[in-house]
Amino acid sequence: MRRPDRPRRAAALLAAAALALAGCSDGGDSSGLPADEGAGTAIGGDGVRLGILGECEGPFGGFHEDAVGGTVLAMVNHAGAEAASPTSAVDGFTGAEAAGTPIELVGVGCGDDTADRILQEVRRLVEQLGANVIIGPLSGDEGIAVAEYAKEHPDLTVLSGISGSQEQTLQVQAPNYFRFFGDGAMWNAGLGDILHNQEGWDSVAVIADDYSFGHTSAAGFIAEFCGVGGQVDARIFPPLGTTDYSSYIAQLPGPDEVDGYFWAVGGTGTQAALEAFVNAKGDLTGDQHAGNLFFNPDLAQALGTDIAGAYVGGFATLPGDVTTPAIDEYLASADAAWESLPGGVSGNEPAPPSTAAAFGFFYGYYSAGVALIRGLEVVDGDVSDPSALHEALSGLTVDLPYGSVSLDENRSGVVDVGLSQLVLGDDGAVVQEAVAVIPQVDQSFGGAFGPDTPSPSREFPSCEERDVPWEGDAIPVVDGVPQR
Known part of the structure; x- marks a missing residue:
């Protein structure tokens, strides 16, 4: 669009x-x-x-x-x-x-x-x-x-x-x-709700860097996506700094087997992992992909404009x-x-x-x-x-x-968390557009995490329905203005 x-x-x-x-x-x-x-x-x-x-x-x-x-x-x-x-x-x-x-x-x-x-x-x-x-x-x-x-x-x-x-x-x-x-978990607040309840994703595959931030970023998405009724079909964790992602991409289900993919691969790995996906699974369909803060419009320089449609989690700032x-x-x-x-x-x-x-x-x-x-x-x-x-x-x-x-x-x-989407601008280039703000997210993530829960890992959190306090309550952003 x-x-x-x-x-x-x-x-x-x-x-x-x-x-x-x-x-x-x-x-x-x-x-x-x-x-x-x-x-x-x-x-x-x-x-x-x-x-x-x-x-x-x-x-x-x-x-x-x-x-x-x-x-x-x-x-x-x-x-x-x-x-x-x-x-x-x-x-x-x-x-x-x-x-x-x-x-x-x-x-x-x-x-x-x-x-x-x-x-x-x-x-x-x-x-x-x-x-x-x-x-x-x-x-x-x-x-x-x-x-x-x-x-x-x-x-x-x-x-x-x-x-x-x-x-x-x-x-x-x-x-x-x-x-x-x-x-990293908090920065993905709202993403699972949008993808499941608005975009119709019921199943997802997760690929994330195998270290504490990758685990934390994936944990927030999994806790929310499963909390609102979605299912995680695969969790793949390549080491941070991987250069050849082909063996990890091979472990992912195909595009006809899941509704979408969530990526928490950072550094130079973001582009390398997506290129490996294209080589193994075929061209990207943007509305079948979402990522954490490392997704960005410049991926289109190497991957083409097919990345448009992908949703992006938040970061310390708000979308530009x-x-x-x-x-x-x-x-x-x-x-x-x-x-x-x-x-x-x-x-x-x-x-x-x-x-x-x-x-x-x-x-x-x-x-x-x-x-x-x-x-x-x-x-x-x-x-x-x-x-x-x-x-x-x-x-x-x-x-x-x-x-x-x-x-x-x-x-x-x-903190307030701002979510965005990669879309096509009038000149045909991929740009990043704010879509929602989730206000005042805290580290407990609605009770999913606490001092006595395990640290985020390849296995934790489990995929189960739970209360997500902001489900259905994201503040929409129109033309860069949150509609508070």
């Missing part, structure tokens, strides 16, 4: 899936910041000594600039800082202060999506460089590892960057670990055709802070900073930075008692460009 052409920001923003393996801008140097040399001894007093856990290697290594940039922009917009470089966020910021307390960047860590590497980096930032606040990490397994580290170091304050695994807050429950965004004065002001502030930024969304080529700012990797780190500043304001800048800052952060409701975020009892975000 041909739709009117929408703002094209989403096409640029979500190019990430096909570009995630691009190298980081600092060439893989784990120091990440000139101030690393001797920073632990140079900074004293009672100020905030901040370390950022970036992601400069591995499947999401192209997003190192994006991750660091989000925190830098928060400091520029809300703490009076200046970006240290006009063309790179990794160079950090200067002059940040909240409630009279200086915020010094002592170092930037280089993650690679593995728990071992991120633990090395957080230990370096905290135990060698003297960081007392950490923002990050980016990826799922990393988040679990850093949450466990935080639990062992109660005087440390950690605000997750954009790590979407469920366990880091729901199971670990470190009182000094905070996540001001949703998890949803605009408000607050969103416009936020994006403009990124363009004012730098001349250009390389990053995963742009294939690590210089691009308008607002391109990165509208994507969830950047925005998650921005949200964490704003939350830190607001927490410091509550305690009047006094960080001598970390528990007071932790209490302040736990009780915050933070007004952010894409909607306010409060925390649940496990210090994880309660």
Whole structure:
């Protein structure tokens, strides 16, 4: 179906899936910041000594600039800082202060999506460089590892960057670990309801990356699709970073055996997996496919416009055709802070900073930075008692460009989720169009998940009917405007 052409920001923003393996801008140097040399001894007093856990290697290594940039922009917009470089966020910021307390960047860590590497980096930032606040990490397994580290170091304050695994807050429950965004399951809220009750899907095959975020993303879809009456006929989990998906695609039922396919394959795997599907199963039919945040219009460059019709789960931001004065002001502030930024969304080529700012990797780190500043304001800048800052952060409701975020009892975000669909614009190109908003989704996902339930996995959750609080209550979006 041909739709009117929408703002094209989403096409640029979500190019990430096909570009995630691009190298980081600092060439893989784990120091990440000139101030690393001797920073632990140079900074004293009672100020905030901040370390950022970036992601400069591995499947999401192209997003190192994006991750660091989000925190830098928060400091520029809300703490009076200046970006240290006009063309790179990794160079950090200067002059940040909240409630009279200086915020010094002592170092930037280089993650690679593995728990071992991120633990090395957080230990370096905290135990060698003297960081007392950490923002990050980016990826799922990393988040679990850093949450466990935080639990062992109660005087440390950690605000997750954009790590979407469920366990880091729901199971670990470190009182000094905070996540001001949703998890991967929450970002798929509403998708199962739409596909079963609106699009008529009764059966589905699920293919997802075999690690904590892939498990969490698939778990949210399965819990809802089965909850509203659907059936999952197959669950296939290729390892993250797979390059040849042919053996995994062979395990999927054919297009005439299920009503549809749900994809939670990220990084460069999204395009590679879909290409393998075309080679084995035949041409795509967009209305038989749905995906998590890694589905995007740029898949059409390699796969053709047949991907139009596919539904896409949410992310930390809302789809690009949803605009408000607050969103416009936020994006403009990124363009004012730098001349250009390389990053995963742009294939690590210089691009308008607002391109990165509208994507969830950047925005998650921005949200964490704003939350830190607001927490410091509550305690009047006094960080001598970390528990007071932790209490302040736990009780915050933070007004952010894409909607306010409060925390649940496990210090994880309660958020609005925006769903979208890939459609054909007037010029025949595939664009992303917002279709619905699910308001105030929390980590329990309507009771499907809790501290005592198993972690999302290849087997959990089971496929069973359950109450889905938002079934039939999604807020439709018309021409980019939620009809609240």
